[in-house]
Amino acid sequence: MITSRRMAAVDRNAAALGLPTRVLMEAAGGGIARMIDALSSGGDSIAILAGGGDNGGDALVSARYLSEHPVDTYLLTDPGNLDGATAENWDTLVVADAALQVISDSSGIPSIDADIVVDGLIGTGLRGRIREPICSAIEAINTSNSTVVSVDVPSGVDPDSGAVADIAVTADHVVTFHDMKPGLVDLDAEVTVVDIGIPTAAERFVGPGDRLVLDGRDAEAHKGDHGRILVIGGGPYTGAPALTGLAALRAGADLVTVATPTSAANAVAGYSPDLVVRPLDGGQLTPAHIDLLAVAIDRADVVAIGPGLGDAPETIEAATLAIDIAEETVVVDADAIEAVAGVSTDAELIVTPHAGEFESMGFERPTDWRAAETIVRDAALDLEATVVLKGRFDVISDGERTAVNRTGNPGMTVGGTGDVLTGVVGALAVSGTPIEAGAVGTWVTGRAGDRCLREFGVGFLASDVIEAIPMVGSPINR
DSSP: OOOHHHHHHHHHHHHHTTOOHHHHHHHHHHHHHHHHHHHOOSSOOEEEEEOSSHHHHHHHHHHHHTTTSOEEEEEOSOGGGOOHHHHHHHHHHHHTTOOEEEOOSGGGOOOOOOSEEEEESOGGGOOSSOOTTHHHHHHHHHHSOSEEEEESSOTTBOTTTOOBSSOOOOOSEEEEESSOOGGGTTOSSEEEEEOOOOOTHHHHBOOHHHHHTTOOOOTTOOTTTTOEEEEEOOSSOSHHHHHHHHHHHHTTOSEEEEEEEHHHHHHHHHHOTTSEEEEESSSSOOGGGHHHHHHHHHHOSEEEEOTTOOOOHHHHHHHHHHHHHOOSEEEEOGGGGGGGGGOOOSSEEEEOOBHHHHHHTTOOOOSSHHHHHHHHHHHHHHHTSEEEEBSSSEEEEOSSOEEEEOOOOGGGGSTTHHHHHHHHHHHHTTTSOHHHHHHHHHHHHHHHHHHHHHHHOTTOOHHHHHHHHHHHHSGGGO
């Protein structure tokens, strides 16, 4: 089972692995045609209704494979609006002198009397209300006596929930790709899953597709809409919480507050005027600070706790209390990892140990990333948390999905890169699920480190990695 959001990421990851959309579209169109051949008694007439997206492109490919049938293909958008593989497949049909018709408004919708109709109008790309001429096309399909085959998901049906916003195609058969979609489970139609050749690596390894599903900002957004992050850290150390806070800002958080003992507050504030610093009396975090922290935790979208805290017993007790009272997402790193075993919280936890810390939590130290997939998954289930095991290959699991990140390099053994990762994961947890934040956070941080290696060679700093984050974290620089 795969959601539309995850499927979009996997598609893009496949392209990054060298399997372009046109290849996947060719396989999808062939799968549609095979289904129709199986349904057809031989000379059945076919009507193909295609929208302008990849879903429509799949349907256009099927028109080529079905050339032995009487096929009429209708495009419900201006051909000039098409791009990529969909445009290429339309152009191929034009050159092949196929029976084509462009429909620009609802008045051009034909009365459908074909034996089989292919619904390639919207698919998983449903966003908002359905507009004309698509709406009238759906009505025409539903009032026909044709056998209806929908591409990926019936147009108008939410691929994740199965809900219908206003109107949807009533399909007899659905040809969906790669894996079952949640919204098809209770559908009153026969669903066939077609393997279109997406490699396992596109799901297993984190890639640019995972990053892109977290992109997008409302043009009308205001300060704070993209995340208020609270970093609880410092005391014995000053650089760690500052690195975490600055990394969160570079990864897209709007506001970052660092709650740190007064012994470290001035030093943390001196790293950047972009950080809001909230001093806590004394030289280390203690349970006496919890009342003050409770207010800050309540105001935050995500809490990152641990960088630079130290491992004094009072500090670990305070970290446990702070995690306990949190209700949103908490990223737990460094010394605060020791507190995880004793917490009882409603918050979603993302725990980011290196191999030594993972072993100190009572889990087996994996020998390689393949062994780590099972071990980390089991640890996530045991902790009821998302675990990000840092290493040459990072392994991330929430107990259901497990991902492996291959970005990064040996130059990132320099101190502070783990603190950077904590900030990046915290920022991404505002818009993504814990598993998405952990997976994409490792990918972005590793890519930033790879950029630094190319620019500086071994010897770059954690602060250099922070500066590189916007260069690899945005879709135009992926």
